[in-house]
Amino acid sequence: MTPRNRAMLEFVLDNLVWFMLLAVLIIFSVSVPNYFQVGIFANIVEQSSFVGVMAIGLALVIIAGHMDLSVESVAALSAMVTGILFCGAGIGMGIVLDPPWLMIPVSLLIALAAGAAIGTINGFLIVKVKMNAFIVTLAAFIWVRGLVVALSGGRSAQDLAPAIRVIGIQRIGYIPLVAWIAIACFVIFSLIMAKTPFGRHLLMIGGNQAAAFRAGIKVDKILIIAFVLAGAIAGLSGWLLAIRTSGATANLGVGMLFNAFAAVVIGGVSLKGGVGALPGVYAGVLLLSAINTAINLMGLPPHFTQMIHGGLVLAAVLLDTFKHSIRQKLA
Amino acid sequence: MNTAEPLLQLQNITKNFGAIEALRGISFSIDRGEVVALLGDNGAGKSTLVKIIAGGLEPTSGRMLFEGREFLAKSPAEAKAAGIETVYQDLSLCTNVDVVANFFMGREIVKHYFGVPILQEREMEAVVARAMANAGTRIPSLRTKVEHLSGGQRQAIELNRFVHWGGKLVLLDEPFAALGVEQTRRGLEMIKQVAAQGIGVVIITHIMQQAFQVADRIVVIRQGVVAGDVRREDTSPDAVVAMITGGTLAGAGPAQVENGAVTMSGG
Numbered sequence: 001m002t003p004r005n006r007a008m009l010e011f012v013l014d015n016l017v018w019f020m021l022l023a024v025l026i027i028f029s030v031s032v033p034n035y036f037q038v039g040i041f042a043n044i045v046e047q048s049s050f051v052g053v054m055a056i057g058l059a060l061v062i063i064a065g066h067m068d069l070s071v072e073s074v075a076a077l078s079a080m081v082t083g084i085l086f087c088g089a090g091i092g093m094g095i096v097l098d099p100p101w102l103m104i105p106v107s108l109l110i111a112l113a114a115g116a117a118i119g120t121i122n123g124f125l126i127v128k129v130k131m132n133a134f135i136v137t138l139a140a141f142i143w144v145r146g147l148v149v150a151l152s153g154g155r156s157a158q159d160l161a162p163a164i165r166v167i168g169i170q171r172i173g174y175i176p177l178v179a180w181i182a183i184a185c186f187v188i189f190s191l192i193m194a195k196t197p198f199g200r201h202l203l204m205i206g207g208n209q210a211a212a213f214r215a216g217i218k219v220d221k222i223l224i225i226a227f228v229l230a231g232a233i234a235g236l237s238g239w240l241l242a243i244r245t246s247g248a249t250a251n252l253g254v255g256m257l258f259n260a261f262a263a264v265v266i267g268g269v270s271l272k273g274g275v276g277a278l279p280g281v282y283a284g285v286l287l288l289s290a291i292n293t294a295i296n297l298m299g300l301p302p303h304f305t306q307m308i309h310g311g312l313v314l315a316a317v318l319l320d321t322f323k324h325s326i327r328q329k330l331a
Numbered sequence: 332m333n334t335a336e337p338l339l340q341l342q343n344i345t346k347n348f349g350a351i352e353a354l355r356g357i358s359f360s361i362d363r364g365e366v367v368a369l370l371g372d373n374g375a376g377k378s379t380l381v382k383i384i385a386g387g388l389e390p391t392s393g394r395m396l397f398e399g400r401e402f403l404a405k406s407p408a409e410a411k412a413a414g415i416e417t418v419y420q421d422l423s424l425c426t427n428v429d430v431v432a433n434f435f436m437g438r439e440i441v442k443h444y445f446g447v448p449i450l451q452e453r454e455m456e457a458v459v460a461r462a463m464a465n466a467g468t469r470i471p472s473l474r475t476k477v478e479h480l481s482g483g484q485r486q487a488i489e490l491n492r493f494v495h496w497g498g499k500l501v502l503l504d505e506p507f508a509a510l511g512v513e514q515t516r517r518g519l520e521m522i523k524q525v526a527a528q529g530i531g532v533v534i535i536t537h538i539m540q541q542a543f544q545v546a547d548r549i550v551v552i553r554q555g556v557v558a559g560d561v562r563r564e565d566t567s568p569d570a571v572v573a574m575i576t577g578g579t580l581a582g583a584g585p586a587q588v589e590n591g592a593v594t595m596s597g598g
Contacts (some may be wrong), residue, residue: 003471195449197439200432207427213436214387214423216408274427 013323017283024287028294034155035297042174044289049182050075050244050253052285055239055260055267056189057230059281062264063193064226065206065273066126070140071234072257074118074302076148076248078111078238082246083157085110086164090247092157100163107164112232118144119231123224142258149250156249160242168243178240183282185233207274208263229294255306258313262290265316266328270324288312336399338363338531339384344393345555346379354377355555360530361500366522368546369535372575375552376532377535381502383512385417387412398499411437414499418489420507426478427431430470433477434459434492462495468518483514494521503534508543520543526568539568551575 002209012019013168025045052247061068086107095195097103098233118140167177193199213219242248267284269276288309295305337360346354354376361367371377382388384395386404397405397413402409408416412492417423424433433450440455441448459473466485470480477485479498486506493501496566503522522545526532536542541565542549551559551574559574 010532140334195451197441197448200428200450201437204425204428204432207425211423211425212436214385214407214417214419216406216411217437218408274425317465 017280021283021287047289048285049179051259052182055263059264064202068230069137073144073236074115075238076253078114078235079242079248079312082147082242085163087157088159090156090158103163111235115235116162116232119228123227127223139310152250158247159247165217186282340396344392344533348392365530366546368542368549371552376555416498417502419504428471431459445586457582466491498508500531
């Protein structure tokens with residue numbers, strides 16, 4: 001194979017998900033009635049915000065060669081905390097700050113802190129106590145959800161303060177602020193991964209942890225930061241969810257983990273660690289939303305969505321293995 | 332600074348893994364600009380000793396003096412900060428990133444913008460290109476991921492890396508395992524260059540010929556103790572083999588081979 005062909009094949013493999021997204025959008029636009037309009041596309045972008053933000057944190061730890069199954073429950077916790085503090089009805093305490101806009105940064109910081117706290121516990125158990133990441137975060141997935149139910153008593157908080165809801169309503173060029181926040185997160189974390197020593201070291205730890213350690217990289221510190229970040233980002237995703245639903249229920253966000261997981265894998269992040277970039281993950285999320293929207297427009301019952309998502313996760317892991325074997329042939 | 336004092340002095344280093352005594356009291360020293368070949372059979376404790384000096388393992392007991400001061404690295408980062416570089420036998424490269432990233436692993440060139448460190452890729456690539464050119468190593472593109480490179484090219488990256496960073500003491504744990512004849516010759520040449528700059532070098536090897544080509548002094552470890560510590564010109568490959576396999580008693584000193592039997596004239 002000539003170097004040029006190889007470089008082209010590499011480029012296609014690295015950006016496969018963008019080509020898939022493009023193909024899916026074209027196919028749906030042609031075959032599904034009413035699919036091709038600005039409103040639909042804006043809706044796809046908006047729908048992608050919540051799973052998308054969550055997928056960023058998940059991708060960080062998977063790139064570092066670990067796993068975080070707790071992000072969904074952590075998002076629910078942050079949403080519930082936001083809801084309890086700033087909702088006016090249900091179990092909401094209806095706290096009002098003056099000036100009202102102050103509620104946006106305050107509620108955001110609380111949501112981030114709640115997520116970061118869970119992330120810190122996960123990171124400590126995995127890195128310092130040396131427990132298996134899969135088990136630790138699976139346990140967190142369960143106990144944090146339990147905490148959400150306990151906090152809420154199984155009831156819900158409604159009527160989030162209007163000053164915060166602005167984020168969900170205000171639009172800039174067809175797209176609501178919620179989605180812009182998600183896009184900004186992807187841009188910022190993509191830059192962190194590509195341009196800073198932290199991102200570079202995270203990638204190297206995922207590739208060869210022993211080599212990174214020998215080279216003097218503070219592996220433990222960076223891994224703990226990754227778990228704390230994953231928690232905090234999940235907290236942000238929960239905050240956005242609370243805004244979107246104007247409150248929180250005990251079962252908010254159930255099932256999002258698998259969508260985020262599917263998006264990460266479809267986006268080209270290898271479960272073996274050390275491979276992947278965040279722009280691809282965003283494309284993966286958009287791809288899932290594009291498919292969801294098509295299913296809705298075609299009027300299929302919602303359980304089909306679940307079947308398709310399950311199939312997509314399988315297809316994504318299969319694709320991961322397939323790409324791996326192609327790359328090995330390339331080398 | 333008193334240049335007469337040894338660069339690194341090991342005093343009675345021991346290391347136990349549970350009930351197993353891997354090192355039972357190792358003492359020797361390395362001067363600035365000196366090349367010491369560390370020899371010994373499999374399981375003699377050479378790699379354990381190197382890991383202790385490099386900060387990857389903590390000794391059970393014993394003292395280490397580095398430049399006359401008591402020094403025990405608690406992590407590879409600490410050892411590096413003190414000027415101790417290590418090349419391990421199993422390669423220490425991240426194959427999922429490119430040559431430049433590996434060369435600068437853990438000490439990337441950054442510029443701070445609003446307090447945020449940003450990698451300076453072009454600057455780093457230029458440094459690597461220069462280092463590779465100086466060493467006569469040819470790699471098609473420095474932006475190639477290391478997984479696409481051959482074993483020899485990978486080892487060349489590691490060797491160039493230690494030559495470039497240098498420090499004060501370099502530890503090489505079987506650095507030529509995957510190299511061809513010509514690359515090995517160049518590697519040995521690199522070691523001499525590095526030593527000529529006043530850097531101390533410890534090289535672990537199984538190949539007697541390499542030890543005699545490059546070392547000023549040969550230290551043999553057997554069953555966790557120093558079984559021999561001799562100047563190269565005072566010994567012969569056969570005498571060293573005898574020390575490794577236990578044909579002679581523990582201790583230093585020149586040995587001669589007479590009629591196939593080894594006699595000791597010292598220690």
